[in-house]
Amino acid sequence: MALTLVGRENEQKIFRNKMEEAVAGKGSTIIITGEPGIGKSALVNDACKAATGMGFSVRQGTAPQEATKPFGILSDALSELTQSPLFDETEYVSFAEVFAINSAGLLMAKASVDGDRLDADIFAGMLTAVQSFVRDSFDYSGTKGANLGRLEYGDLKIMIENGRNLFITAVLIGQEHAEMADAIRNSIKEIETKYGDMLESWNGNMSAMPPVRHILERLAGKKFMLHRDMENVNLEAEINRISDAAFDALRTECAHNPVLLVLEDTHWSDEGSLKVTEYIARNCPEMPLVLLCSARTSESNTFENFRRGLTFDGTALEMKLGGFDLPAMKQMIDGHFSPNSFPHSFYRDMFSRTEGNPLFALEMARHLKDAGAINLVCGSYIFDEIAATLPDTINELIARRLDSISPQLLLITEIASCMGREFDSAVLGSVSMLEDSATEMEALNSSGIMTFTGSKGKFSHGLFQEITYDSISPRWKAKYHADIGHCLERMFTENTEEVIFDLARHFSNTSEHAKTLRYCIRAGEKAESGFAAKQAMEFYGKAIAVCKGDMETQSMLHERIGDLCFILGEFDESRNHYLAILGLSPDRIRQADIHRKIGDAWERQADFDKAKSECAVAIEIVAGKGNAAEARILTSLGRIYMRQGDYSTAISYLEKTIHATENLGLRKDLGTAEHLLGSVYLHKGQYPDALEHFNKAILIRREVGDLSGLAASVNNIGNVMARTGEWDKALEHYKSSAEIDAKIGDKIGVASTLTNIATVHLSTGHPDEAIPTLEESITIERKIGDRRGLAISLLNLNLAYYLKGEYDRSIAILTEALDICEKNSLKYECIFCYNGLCELYSLSGRAAEGQQLARKSLALAREIGTTEGESMSHMNLGIALLASGDMEPARENLEAALSLMKKIGHNQISDANMQLGLYWKKVGDKIKARAYFNDALAGFEKNSNKGKTEDCRKSISELDA
Template identity: 30%
Template sequence: METLKFKSEKIVGRQNEVIQLQDSLNELKQGKGRTFFVSGEAGIGKTRLMNETTAYMEKQGVRTVKVYCLPHENTDSYLPFTEILKHIAPGQPLIPRHEEEKHVSIDEAFLIYKSGVLIAHTSKKDRGLDSDVVAGMFTAVQDFIKDSFGDKNLPTSGLRKLEYGDMNILIEHGKNVFIAGLLVGPTATKTVFRDLKSVVSLIEKDYESVLEKWDGNMAKIKGTETILKMLTGKDYPIEKLMDKNMLDAERLRVFEHVLNIVTSVSKEKPLLLFFDDLQWADPSSLQLLHYLSRNTKDYPVLLCGAYRPEELVPTSLGKTHPLKETMQLMSREQLVTNISLDRLKQEDTADLVKGIFAHSFNPEFTKRLHQETEGNPFFTEELLRAMVLDGVIYRHNAVWEAKDISKVVIPTAVKDMVMRRINVLDPECQEVLKYAAIIGQIFRFQTLAKTVGKDEKALAELLEKIENQGIIYSEETVLGFNHAKLQEVIYESIPKYRRNIMHKETAQALEELNQENLTGVAIELTYHYQQAGIPEKTVEYALLAGEVAEKKYTPAEAVQHYTTALTTLGKMKTTPENKQNQLKTADRIAYMYYITGDWDMGMNYIYLVGKLAKETKNQTMLAESYRNMGMIHIDTADYDKALLIFMIIPQ
């Protein structure tokens, strides 16, 4: 296949919009900021317009950063701003640390075989205990294991707590081994519990065949001490309980932190931040974008976003789409200039054809082409590619010519056009593209390499072939599809049963590549395991993603993740453990709604907590649900109802 860029060197049909955006340079030079939102249907040319603008601005000495918002149902809080900080302030965290942040740690860790034999022991560097104390502690742990874990009907994993003097020892067990960790600090955190469980699972997996019938030969389990040091080699920040007052204070602290970085960078050189596919942005990012727009009017900062208006539909709960709500608020403050892109006119389509082929075809060709594509630039380019593949457009004496288009059957669906383009690639390239589409619109080289099972050199060669055909692009450490429609069409072309398998493979690759930082990929893992139809893993990572969102003080995103977990739990087999997990998860959702002042939704989930508490005979949670109902009635000044609720709280 002949390689054509299928991009006109000159942007067509957008002269007024280009001028409008480029004119903002004068304001930047005067130290003034602006915000533009560019809207239009998929394929209309929003990204092309903004790429043209950023290229122009860069030539004029403006620093530009482009970030993408991703289309997963539950996206990471502040994802686009996390990427922005990587570019303009490497090493700066999105969530600023508190000056006095308390920590807990595991200072001693024991790995013990199910028979009670010590396999490995490690201490925190420079903080280990006296050997006699350690010996006494180990004896206490051995006795505790015999008493607490002797039941053959016990599940193959679980956590116990042992008090030893004024110290606390956490004990996590697997099928064949136990880990006992000495906790130093006021309280254990969820991350401590998670790491204990992860290390047990890792050892059980890596040494499964040996541990099943271990004969005491230490040489066979060499390396376990290194894994155990993962626990004593780190400190765990104490997790603070988020309440209504803290929520507002912490959110403002994050916003001010990002604002200070952005304005400081803009003083060195004017700054343009471009947010592509803004319709997929998480609610917290939209709030931060609004905050920046309001507070950078006197700084040389140009904020630009592109979005598809057809996707601004109400949420599953019937609420206004977050971007639509944000734009309404920003419009009231006169913060944003909206640019709406229409479809190309026929003469623009003619200019587009000339820009690609350096040659004009007859007017009838352009007329039919415009009729079939209705002036959508992306569809036009894809149809032209299909025509080259089919020989409708061909080279004659080094000049591009076109056959009589009135006698040609033209594919009318963009899916057909894209798939013709993909099918001319060799099978290996097609397979790589399918895995890339499974990962998402943007993907990392290492993740793709692990998933497809190819060495880096072979994969790089295949990706180069694909990039030469204009299907993907590469930027620093990430790659992506040149248009969201390309990824969508390739993804939909994969049979569902195969997609399930590929999502599972992708999730397993992510787990293996991110063993020491699963929190950083919890949302991706939730998505892939959900698509793979593996509910246990979906719940595990959705809960983890919810906890991460809470730590970022983004309750709206936490609700999304916890809701995914709760919905998945509801579809699983009913067991006492499952019911308890539903109860805990519903309680977190209720609390997130409560601290954000969404009383109606909060009350709905408090009722659910009460129902689940009765079913599980959890009197403590039942009492708390009544108390929380009463607190909402107090907050809404309905004191009579609050009094009635408090009078019936179970004793």
Template identity: 20%
Template sequence: MTVRRDFQESARCRSDLVIGRDELVTAARDQLARGGSVLLHGPAGIGKSTVLRALAADYGEAARVLRCSATESESHLPFLALADLLGLVLEEVAGKLPTAQRTALESALTGRGESTLQNDGLALRLAVLSALRALAADGPVLVVADDLQWLDAASAELLGFAARRLGDTPVQLLCAVRTEGQEYDRHLRASPPDTLAVRLDPLSRAQISALLDHRGYTDLPRSTVREIHRTSGGNPLFALELGRALGENPTPPRPGEPLPVPTSLRALVLSRLDMLSADARRTLLVASAGARPTLGLLRAAGRENAEAETTQAAALGLLATEPEGPAVRFAHPLISAALYAEAPARERRAAHAALSTAASDPIERARHLALATTGTDPDVAARLAGAAALARERGAPSVAAALGLLAARHTPAEGTPGPDERRLLAAEDAITAGETDLARDIAHDVLGRATGGAARVRAWMVVIESAGQSLGDVDAVFPQVLADAGDDPRLLALVHYQLAWRGLVVEGDFAEARQEAAHAAELAARGGDRRTELMALSFQASTETLMGHPDAPATIKKALREPQDPYVACHHNGAGAARFRWLLMSDQLPEARTTITALLREVRRRGMVESEVHFQRFLADTELRSGHCGRALDLARESLRLARDSGIGLGASAMLASLAEASGGDVDRALVLAREAAGRAEEDGDQMYLSRALAALGYAQLVAGDAAGAVGSLRRVRELEHGLGINDPARGRWQGDLAEALVRTGEVGEAQELIDVTRAHALRLGRESVLAVLDRAEALVRAARGETEDAVDRLTSVQDRLAKLGYGLEEARAAFALARLRAAPGSGPASYDEAARLFRRCRALPWLRQVERAASADAEPPAPVPPAASVPASDALDGLAAMERQVAALVMEGATNREIAARLFISVKTVEATLTRVYRKLGIRSRVDIVRLAAGRHAT
């Protein structure tokens, strides 16, 4: 058992975890640590060997490892795998085997003699079993077998015989086998009874992206990574081969063109193509060129015998055989990609030409027409531009961007609109779709040629937009953009709108950001650019809201005036979002939820990925404030997944996910996410989101019981927001948490000062929920000063106010604080039922666990109380601070540190620190000395 514990610890300490397989690897490690066996299974290239090597490397530190790795070409050689496993230990175990078994085993492994399963069956089977038992007598043994499907039949039979009979012998199997579906059953039956079958499934897009980055393919556009994931089907081997081919290809594929499929993969998936008839192969080529091929589409494209030819392909495993109506689906996306890549360009164009008339969707017809056409053609370009506009209306900006680039390719240089104008429109569609790297590449391509100010400024705007929160990376371009804009108010409005963002993100100056936004709105109005005017007004309104500026409501109304722009109305920096922020900060939670739900629905319809990421986070924030922690956690996790997948809003999504995890999920996970968000904000130089991330970190630390850590994080938030000029406490709502943490660490004076300053701002702005939370914190201050009755009255009122405002989690926290005060020494029995009920209603699991611990501590029988415990602390412990006197008094009652922490609503670490100060002030060394000192003073 010690060996297995050591194995678990060494496995946890390894940093080279297999990408995308964390949970799977953990389950397998736990199985091995329990003494069981593991069978990894899945299709070729899915990563079985990689996982097997990682597990074997971990276990090799705790046990002897016997290995074999079979190949298809050697699978006909009998006893080859057995020789790999036992050949090097034969001399070690031979002397421990009976003569008949030793002779049979030596003959099989060395090739001397005529040993076969037919001649020496029982002796050979028993010899393998005895050899494994002999090795296990000196310590655990792990048998590692890769590519089990190629194991020679004799070795497989012998290994299975032994595995089924090992019993409690410390021999475990770690095997990997190539399978499709549930074909691993027969291999599982040949394994020990306690074997865990683990299937390796395809990786997600984010995991494929991480894998490519890890292997050095870091410069691939996000749209290309998405295509790699689609083509590979999530298979890591296929994805890496595609990435390698792209890395070696000096000319990346253009939109609409397939990925280059390397020869290694073509050979892997197209080995059965030669068995197809020529007509069937042409039919499959047309299917590979189509977006959603059906039998009807293939017939319309001139493939009259499509049904018979696809049936032939399905019999060869090239097409899926399960019924899916009229759809024609390849068995794996890579088969389609390889088939298309293998075809000559002339045959591809012919396939697209046939589909350009057969497809029913106008977008598909235009795409096929473009891919069937060479050179520039204004009619083809116009049809593609129209298809891009239709895709945009349908909420498919990614498709619109690809079609726009095809339109630009077919647009003559002297045409109107010109190719660069169409490229820029495609770049703007790419921004909307969240494909910022593609947009940036297009913009730089235009900047390399364009000389006109309008085109250059528009391209610079794409470059700046694609930087996201990392505006510091493009800070140097602003002088050039201003020069390109000249004195054109429309162009200058675009530049000053981005300068407003620069003032907020880079400079951390809300006043400057507000001024630039107002100037941008004026310039846009003068130039007749209503969209930019509305965006600038919305930004100004949001800035004023966060500043607590009195003009914020008026600016919001101005931004909402007609005529409106549908794009701005639902943009995450538009007027609707500004109004949502105001509603949320003004305690209008139901209306805020309705507003953000409608906005989220609209951006999903339009395919606005960046706005979707932000709005999903906003909705999670609304649910969290309402006390719907489970719902908030689901939304926050989905927002973070989407952010990681798209590369948009990662820091902000990690911040909100941290808050949701600390409230309704895993506190350790919350701490990790908060530190990730803070690290990203610091790396980007984003002071605004840095303060939000640190506030999330402070809250998670408070929930985790680290009051001192929470104080450190939240004090830094206070400094940052003071420097930024943020005066509205409803923005981050961290002040109550800091005050509570300060009480827990015994810094009651600072807590009261913070409450007084924050209350003044909250009163001025009418922030009722903030005022209630501040009153809850002040009740804790009063309790720490011994004013328990007043504290109880305050908390009772606070709980009622928060319930009426709809802040379920804050209401539950007030009930918890009230129960803990009532459980204080001398207050009589207290019930935590109400707090537990409220936290349970919120699904606030971390808080509910705190309630359970507090209730458990109060339920424990008190320790024997020495006679001196009846002496009032004020008689014996003069000169101590209020918190120190309370802790000392509870020590004299016989309370443990954990009981003291529960009753005073502080952490155990704070109790320990307070006692250290008491010892130092009184010149004593232990808690027993406190009792003795008090008893001595009482006697005099």
């Protein structure tokens, strides 16, 4: 059968052009979309062949329908580019040394993974301490006393567990894991069960104990996964850092040859994978890389957001595949059945029934051949219309085809479908338990249902896997998933973490609830460690579903999901999980902490009364106890009152927090409290006090290694300096903050701080210095897809060109910013765009358009309740009305703007005074004009704004002329 692709000549031409551009160093992104069976996979395969022929390195990944593995599609595609896994952010702890001692205190065997990790003198001293402990643990009759013991020797933690004839001592450096004690006990049990006689007859010679040493080596090599504390994690910054690492790996590969990165079935990709993919797409134009994604349409809201985000600004080209036309369908069928004497009506009916879907048409032709309606007679295929029975849908066709295969092949197909579209053929062979599974797999390969390459198998089309899986009864699904899970347990006995996501998925589809619980919790923890919050929540949710009766574990899982919802900004859902804990946990201190977290969620949604109410309940529980829970509740109250503008009360709570955290030694919490107190004083305008507390926060945050917090405190000192007009010091601190953010990979923080630097240049009348800084910020924001940050930077760039008098360029920049804001529902930022364009239109003789935008801005500001936006809208509407000669409405709007600005302390009060001065000058009242101009001048001089100062003085001098 011919395998030449037909009917996609235009798409093939586009691919060829994009690949030629990539060879020349200009990369691009293509997203192929279309319904199932429309030919996406065939087009991708053709692109891969063409790329290989042009010297490309082809990297491929396919998203499974159940995207359980974080960053799974990219992890598969990029696995060979680095020595260590790109997307495994998991932190582990292990034993530094493990050794066995008999009841007399003699060393029997010892082991460590990395050789002797302890200095010989330290080991000798520690061994003496352990031997004394062992001897003290036996009474004079030789019976053992306590079970697991713990010692501390310098910085080392020592865990000691006794059996009948020996002690195992394990030395760890750092955090202890809850499963370590069980691992030691299991090793003792194994040693005494297998080698009990050897232990009793041991003559003191360590060389006679290799079996014991081997078990100790296994114990020493065991890694215990640590649960990452996600509180205060900047998830977006972490994803950007992970994206950077993936992009750097691709960049290294591109230095040797152009790369085609193929990601299939991206509609099933996890959210983390799509964010990293977007990052790659936004950066690939700078190198020889073609990123090719394929997806079904309307399958996933997450994917649709990804697709729209890349296509609306031209980052990606979307190829929307439709069905074949009749000539293309005829060409495809003739390629598979050649030569033939099929009548034209055959092709016409086939086209009408399949609507040009190539997979449907091809499967229909195969069905007709199997049914005896297409036959090879005298070297040519003929069609017997009388024998033809045609199914109505492609699903029905594939189901019939699957029904026609042998029971052995169907068994393999069903088991494979439980593993996903792609699967490990060794696991498949082991689970199927057929004597000659290799022969059966080869038969499936020949049938076109599956393909096998090395140890990997894959359904030739996703529909084969989906339809097979959907046809299996719940009972047999559960059995297959259980068999696969048990097989993985056997194959990965010593390293279940390697397949933990698969174990969790398979056992969660069975009635083995204990394993479901254990593996889903561990999978959730590993997902958290990789900053895959959504998948962690899914695993924890499955664990809750089977965790009946164990209220402590349910409570822990609800809190973890609540915390993840919180950092994702899903505050309503976070509260639901926190509220569930209150009905599960009788621990009053825990309940207080949960009430605090509920209050924090309300605070983030600016419902301060409810936030204070929850914190009041929490503080009543822990009042006077002087513990960490009380200190954190005080911090929350301080933050709530600060955001509400009740600064005196905020200061009172935060001073109590500082006292409590100092006494408890909670250094990180102390740094947070000092920073918040500095922020309160900054809002109050008490700048020396603000500096005092920000500097304290800096010292503490540097000490505890809180670099993200350190960058924020340094940045806020820059804000203080900017407020006081110490521009050089402001720039110094902003640059320092940006350097810290760059060090930890927080690109959003870098871009935000660059915007602050540009604001200093704009405030001091130096737009030429602001422009390159803003362009650098814009480049970062485009690359990471930070649309809100991009809109804000464009707003500031518009201001720079406005100050230079380049109004046309300023209008173009603002128009782009407005387009971003409107498409992404950034209503607050839209107000700034409307007002900026209004002012520019007024200056460009387009006052009527300006008035329209100002009124639109005013309505939106009132809708979302922003006094700042309302004041700006009034001022720009007043300016536009003044330009068109509508004097009375102009004055009313300008006075409304000034009143609102004074009420909130807005930094454009001087501008409003200036405009009112221009109004009174225009109507001929020089006294009122001078008064407003003088007020404006004082403000401009205070802010060292040379350009506006000169304009104001010029207006005053014109009054005297």
